[in-house]
Amino acid sequence: MMKVLLIEDDEAFRSTLAFALKRRGLAVIESPDAVGALALAPAGEAIEGIVLDMRLGGESGADSIKALREHWPSARLVILTGYGSIPEALHTMRLGADDYLLKSAGADQILEALRGNSQGTTRSAPAPVPSLARLEWEHIQRVLHECGGNVSRTAEVLGIDRRTLQRKLAKLPPES
Amino acid sequence: MMKVLLIEDDEAFRSTLAFALKRRGLAVIESPDAVGALALAPAGEAIEGIVLDMRLGGESGADSIKALREHWPSARLVILTGYGSIPEALHTMRLGADDYLLKSAGADQILEALRGNSQGTTRSAPAPVPSLARLEWEHIQRVLHECGGNVSRTAEVLGIDRRTLQRKLAKLPPES
DNA sequence: AAGTCACTGCGGCAAAATGCCGCAGTGGAT
DNA sequence: ATCCACTGCGGCATTTTGCCGCAGTGACTT
Numbered sequence: 001m002m003k004v005l006l007i008e009d010d011e012a013f014r015s016t017l018a019f020a021l022k023r024r025g026l027a028v029i030e031s032p033d034a035v036g037a038l039a040l041a042p043a044g045e046a047i048e049g050i051v052l053d054m055r056l057g058g059e060s061g062a063d064s065i066k067a068l069r070e071h072w073p074s075a076r077l078v079i080l081t082g083y084g085s086i087p088e089a090l091h092t093m094r095l096g097a098d099d100y101l102l103k104s105a106g107a108d109q110i111l112e113a114l115r116g117n118s119q120g121t122t123r124s125a126p127a128p129v130p131s132l133a134r135l136e137w138e139h140i141q142r143v144l145h146e147c148g149g150n151v152s153r154t155a156e157v158l159g160i161d162r163r164t165l166q167r168k169l170a171k172l173p174p175e176s
Numbered sequence: 177m178m179k180v181l182l183i184e185d186d187e188a189f190r191s192t193l194a195f196a197l198k199r200r201g202l203a204v205i206e207s208p209d210a211v212g213a214l215a216l217a218p219a220g221e222a223i224e225g226i227v228l229d230m231r232l233g234g235e236s237g238a239d240s241i242k243a244l245r246e247h248w249p250s251a252r253l254v255i256l257t258g259y260g261s262i263p264e265a266l267h268t269m270r271l272g273a274d275d276y277l278l279k280s281a282g283a284d285q286i287l288e289a290l291r292g293n294s295q296g297t298t299r300s301a302p303a304p305v306p307s308l309a310r311l312e313w314e315h316i317q318r319v320l321h322e323c324g325g326n327v328s329r330t331a332e333v334l335g336i337d338r339r340t341l342q343r344k345l346a347k348l349p350p351e352s
Numbered sequence: 353a354a355g356t357c358a359c360t361g362c363g364g365c366a367a368a369a370t371g372c373c374g375c376a377g378t379g380g381a382t
Numbered sequence: 383a384t385c386c387a388c389t390g391c392g393g394c395a396t397t398t399t400g401c402c403g404c405a406g407t408g409a410c411t412t
Contacts, residue, residue: 084262085262086261086262086265086276086278087294089262089265089266090265090269090275090276090294091294093266093269094294099266100262100266102262118263118266118267118270129319129322129333130315131333131334131336132312132315132316132335132336133335134335135311135312135315136308136311136312139306139308139311140308143305146305150358150359151359151360152358152359152360153359157305157307158307158308159307159308159309159310160307160308160399160400161399161400161401162359162360163361163362163399163400163401163402164398164399164400166360166361166362167398167399326387326388327388327389327390328387328388328389329388336370336371337370337371337372338389339370339371339372339373339390339391340369340370340371342389342391343369343370344369
């Protein structure tokens, strides 16, 4: 039974993911922040995997990577982020992360990453080239989640009218 | 004088970049493909940096990474790609790349990457969160370039009407 | 308890964008 | 010369968007 640490401040998302991982046979220890996680699990405890959110309340997430790495040198360290970027992904890898996923990834993908099979996310995807509609939809979902579901704020950030956002959300997502 | 290898099949882009790097004091050896590059530069030659395009005509680019790594173990290996993704970036890093940049990056950024200062690309970028219009514009530019400027094909790939694409292109880009 | 404030969901309507024709021109290949 | 793919552009019906406004809700204050 693989024992993993789930560090994520969004409570709803955390418990959902924790449940999904547990039902897949993992022992999950939850924590809303990294410092708490370090205290929560004694150093001797055999943590095999860590899921770390990049945007914890005040902490930068990246700062936590090194500390977590030192604490559990042999654990798989998977970064989870709502709105990610390539430079940030590379940066975390250099800091010692083993993988870097978006929150839009499903529990299965996270599980694979924890087990070290990054192929699931890395596999032969030569050039999907998302359609414009697809790209737009994904971006909206990302920002929406990042704004905690606040439609007004999301619309403002995206630079579109609130009404328009609502209408877009009412429609079903583009299949691809 | 740093000697670098530029492997890129888009001739216009390659010569432009080569010129930009040369004027910055680098010795640039150009090649349209990886196998040619291996032949072009004798194994003894002290190559210090490699810039590798991910989408060479037939080759996958990723396949070339290992060969290039073996040939010049100590060279900085920087991946350049038109349309990149986070999983692909991580994959190339695991294969032995040192950095991964989009073609939209400027010569200065590429230079920094070759020198090992990935901070330039990785620096404090907390969350730009592009507007919808901005995101759309960038994606269009990327795909357009990838289609070699073919408007009809680009429109098809993006899933929009050709006329609409033309109209979008006629407008000036969103400032932010 | 009444009041304030930020959000949401929705209707309406003019303005703008889009899809979907078609047509002329151009440059390359046969 | 002929075919073919692409481009630029006009027109037009349809859809989408921006920009109001209004009512309802829940949290928080006075």
